[in-house]
Amino acid sequence: MTINEETVQLLKKVAAVFRVKEGDTFRYKAYINASVAIDNLTESISEIWKRGELNTIPGLGENFISYLEEYFSTGRVKHFESQFKKVPSGMFPLMTIRGIGPMTAYKIAHKFHLNREESAIADLKEILISGKLTKIAGFKEKTIAKIQKALAIQSFGKGRLPLYEALPVAEDLLDFLLKSPDVTAAETLGSLRRRLPTVGDIDIAFCSAQPQKAMAYALSYPQITAVVSTGDKVSHIKLNNGLEVDLKISAPNSWGSLLQHYTGSKLHNIHLRTVAKENGLSLSEYGITQNKKLNRFTTETGLYKFLKMSYIPPEIRENNGEIELAQKHQLPKLVELSDIKGDLHIHSDFNYPSSHDLGVSPLAGLLQSAEARGYEYLGLSDHNPKFAGLTESQKLSLIIDRKKYLETQFRAYEKSVKHRTINLLVGLEVDIRPNGDLALSDKILDQLDYAIVSIHSSFELSEEANTQRIICALSHPKAIILGHPTGRVINGRQPIAANWDKIFTFFAQNHKIIEINAYPTRLDLPDDLIRKAISMGVKLIINTDSHEVSQMANMQYGVWNARRGYAEKKDIVNTLSFKDLRVVLE
DNA sequence: GCCGTTTTCGGCCCGACTGTTTTCAGTCG
Numbered sequence: 001m002t003i004n005e006e007t008v009q010l011l012k013k014v015a016a017v018f019r020v021k022e023g024d025t026f027r028y029k030a031y032i033n034a035s036v037a038i039d040n041l042t043e044s045i046s047e048i049w050k051r052g053e054l055n056t057i058p059g060l061g062e063n064f065i066s067y068l069e070e071y072f073s074t075g076r077v078k079h080f081e082s083q084f085k086k087v088p089s090g091m092f093p094l095m096t097i098r099g100i101g102p103m104t105a106y107k108i109a110h111k112f113h114l115n116r117e118e119s120a121i122a123d124l125k126e127i128l129i130s131g132k133l134t135k136i137a138g139f140k141e142k143t144i145a146k147i148q149k150a151l152a153i154q155s156f157g158k159g160r161l162p163l164y165e166a167l168p169v170a171e172d173l174l175d176f177l178l179k180s181p182d183v184t185a186a187e188t189l190g191s192l193r194r195r196l197p198t199v200g201d202i203d204i205a206f207c208s209a210q211p212q213k214a215m216a217y218a219l220s221y222p223q224i225t226a227v228v229s230t231g232d233k234v235s236h237i238k239l240n241n242g243l244e245v246d247l248k249i250s251a252p253n254s255w256g257s258l259l260q261h262y263t264g265s266k267l268h269n270i271h272l273r274t275v276a277k278e279n280g281l282s283l284s285e286y287g288i289t290q291n292k293k294l295n296r297f298t299t300e301t302g303l304y305k306f307l308k309m310s311y312i313p314p315e316i317r318e319n320n321g322e323i324e325l326a327q328k329h330q331l332p333k334l335v336e337l338s339d340i341k342g343d344l345h346i347h348s349d350f351n352y353p354s355s356h357d358l359g360v361s362p363l364a365g366l367l368q369s370a371e372a373r374g375y376e377y378l379g380l381s382d383h384n385p386k387f388a389g390l391t392e393s394q395k396l397s398l399i400i401d402r403k404k405y406l407e408t409q410f411r412a413y414e415k416s417v418k419h420r421t422i423n424l425l426v427g428l429e430v431d432i433r434p435n436g437d438l439a440l441s442d443k444i445l446d447q448l449d450y451a452i453v454s455i456h457s458s459f460e461l462s463e464e465a466n467t468q469r470i471i472c473a474l475s476h477p478k479a480i481i482l483g484h485p486t487g488r489v490i491n492g493r494q495p496i497a498a499n500w501d502k503i504f505t506f507f508a509q510n511h512k513i514i515e516i517n518a519y520p521t522r523l524d525l526p527d528d529l530i531r532k533a534i535s536m537g538v539k540l541i542i543n544t545d546s547h548e549v550s551q552m553a554n555m556q557y558g559v560w561n562a563r564r565g566y567a568e569k570k571d572i573v574n575t576l577s578f579k580d581l582r583v584v585l586e
Numbered sequence: 587g588c589c590g591t592t593t594t595c596g597g598c599c600c601g602a603c604t605g606t607t608t609t610c611a612g613t614c615g
Contacts (some may be wrong), residue, residue: 018587026598030587061588099604101613142605197602233602246615261600266615273599278592284600428614 002494003046004038007068009036009224010080013092016102017083028102033059036267040318042197042526044495046072051501058267058319091238093121098150102468111136125151160198161243162490164520169243170202173221180217182210184252185455189262193314195553197490197523202245203262205555207255217586254286256297260304261285267319268312275323276307283307303496315563320531334563335542337556339575342427343370344379345452345483345515345543346552350402353390355431355439356383363409364416369552371422376578379425379454380406384439387431392441399428399440399447423578425585427447429483434458434465436472445478450585452515452543454483457498463497470503474512480585481541482507484517484524484585492521500529501536508537513573513584516565518558519545530565539584541573 001009014202015031018024018163037059037060038045048054049072054065067077091109094100100108101299112127114120128132128151133144170188177186187193191202208214215235219227228236235247250258261269262285276283280290287296290308299305301311309326313334318323325331346366359382370378382402385395403426410424427450431439438453443453453473461469473479485496507514514533517524522545525533533540544551562572569575573584 015587024587027587029598034587059588063587099613103612138606138611140606146591146604262615264615269615270599274589277599282600 003044003072004041007045007071008035008039010071010077011038014080014083016092016095016105017087019102020106021083021086025429030059033267033270034064034555037319038350040265041528042269043528045502047497051126058271058321088113088115089117090123093117094124097121097147099146100150104293107136107139108133121151145506153383159200160200160491162198162484162520163192163195163523165201166202166243169239169241170204170245173204173245176221177204177206177218180208180214182208182214182217184208185255187259188246189246189259190264193263194265194317195315195557195564197526197561202243203248204245205248205250205255205258205262207250207252207258209252211251215247215249218249253298254296256299256301256303257285257287260297260300263314263317265318268317271319271323274306275327279307281307313563316566318564332566332568335559335567335569335572335575337559338374339569339572339574340373340375340542340559342375342377342379342581343544343546343552343555343576344377344427344450344481344541344574345381345429345517345545346378346403347382347429347545347547348380348406348407350382352398352402353386354383355386357547358382359547361546363406364413365549366546366552367410367413367422367424369549371417373552373555375422377423377425377581379427379450381427381429381450384428384430387433387439392443395440396444396447399444402426403447404579427451429454430479431456432469432473434469436463436469438476439475442476442478445476448478451476451478452481452482452483453479455487459487459493459496461496463499466496467502469498470498471506474506474510479512481513481515483515483543484519484522484530484545485514486524486526488522488524488526490521490523494524495524500532504533504536504538507533510541514538514540516540516542516558516562516567516572517545518542518554518556518561519551520554520557523557523561525561525565527561527564530562530567534565534567534571540567540571541575543574 011031012035015028019028037057049068054060054068067079071077087106088109091105094108095102108124114123128148133139170192174186177183183206185207187205191199192202201262206214219235219337223239224237225240226238228238233249237247248258248262273283275492276288282289287294295306304311310329310331312322312326349359349362351358367378385398406426414420429446429452432437432453432455470482474482487493488495514525516530542562544554546552573581
């Protein structure tokens with residue numbers, strides 16, 4: 001469990017105690033809100049604490065900050081521990097079961113003396129079998145059946161789905177919906193629409209003046225294996241790939257309200273409704289009520305405008321200051337896919353003893369794809385030759401051979417097309433060794449148009465060692481770009497420990513560039529560090545790290561991630577023309 | 587617990603759904 005997950009769990013537990021023992025729903029909500037805010041972070045909360053920046057997280061006030069301070073420095077919080085003594089600890093695992101909240105969990109754990117977290121779920125199963133659950137007042141047949149059903153589903157234990165797995169599923173369904181003449185619009189919702197790197201579930205909205213017909217059409221989607229529930233406004237379906245989808249339907253006159261409501265985030269909505277309330281308005285999924293009159297919105301733009309705000313793009317609806325910026329009409333104009341003019345992290349099919357995996361697509365296909373995307377340039381950055389087992393001169397000749405190979409193919413491509421618009425750069429992706437040295441000598445690096453330098457080993461070094469390692473590597477004049485900076489893999493590897501303040505300061509002063517790696521399992525730099533880098537004046541580049549031509553389409557994922565980090569066109573160097581880019585790379 | 591251009595007290599988002607209820611409590615998103 002990561003430190004963020006641990007902290008979220010801890011706060012949720014304390015929240016539950018206040019809910020059941022004090023009946024304090026407001027304090028309960030304050031704890032829940034704080035836990036949600038921490039859950040939404042992509043950076044480690046303890047890193048933020050170390051920098052003394054916990055006060056920048058909305059929902060964390062003086063008290064929470066001192067509790068967290070105590071937790072990170074001593075591993076415990078005395079105030080929390082005294083709260084936990086008031087309840088049987090077996091109630092906490094029960095709350096992970098859908099439909100069981102703090103009150104229900106407490107009633108069960110209290111009645112049956114469930115004092116051990118480890119066995120609480122198993123204990124509950126036994127109690128269910130014994131039929132003793134009816135001993136609790138208010139627990140009747142339906143309640144018990146609901147718990148039984150939820151327990152059965154829970155055993156599947158599904159985690160968060162990566163965006164790249166969820167999105168194609170959603171898009172296929174959207175395409176299907178839009179084929180119906182009764183459906184005028186269809187969109188993803190929730191974390192999927194906000195393009196988080198991982199999503200909790202798949203929610204889809206569609207718009208129709210004929211809701212019953214449209215819903216019937218939706219339920220004829222060939223990929224459906226089961227319709228879990230269906231109603232006038234919402235249906236819940238299960239697809240043959242095992243994924244479950246919520247379908248929400250809206251009339252055209254309230255389409256904007258529905259989209260806004262279900263896109264969230266939760267904290268964004270709460271803040272937005274607080275703003276509305278301060279102005280004598282009430283905001284719901286149906287519209288905005290003013291003087292008992294409901295104003296409906298066909299578009300989200302109209303809704304935000306009614307609240308005297310600029311339109312807020314879904315990617316930044318996270319309650320991280322976007323509402324205040326929208327009120328002042330000072331939102332950044334976020335970078336778009338059409339701004340991108342090239343991709344500098346592409347692996348070619350040049351076959352040689354490489355340190356890591358080779359690309360598989362011939363250059364002609366890569367160039368063709370680049371031109372089709374409207375790019376002005378393509379940069380090839382294969383991994384360096386393997387470190388050991390080759391002499392210095394063998395490595396040099398490999399690099400020269402590669403350059404010739406690529407240039408020959410490029411000339412052949414030039415001849416095969418009428419008008420060449422694409423330009424070629426020959427670079428390399430070079431390993432950063434644990435001590436901060438680059439894996440190639442200066443003589444070899446001089447052969448290159450540019451070098452992306454990346455960490456591919458020894459991820460577990462200390463924060464100080466990694467910080468020094470990166471600064472040392474980027475001190476080399478040919479090392480311009482830091483590739484996949486944190487090394488994180490979505491649902492896989494944790495980001496390295498590093499002092500990003502220090503690194504970004506160095507990058508800003510020395511005109512070095514941080515990569516936003518668009519590979520969907522990486523999305524690295526994470527969004528909050530993108531925002532920080534930009535605020536410190538660091539330039540970024542969005543690259544796909546493609547090993548195969550179709551992966552060049554992943555640029556969109558990098559752009560979404562950049563947008564989540566508030567990146568504008570001016571912050572991203574591969575929005576520059578080829579001429580201007582060359583200046584930056586020198 | 588948090589929060590503030592009605593600021594250091596006194597508020598705190600809104601609605602759907604469910605189950606158990608004679609008007610509401612709990613859970614979810």
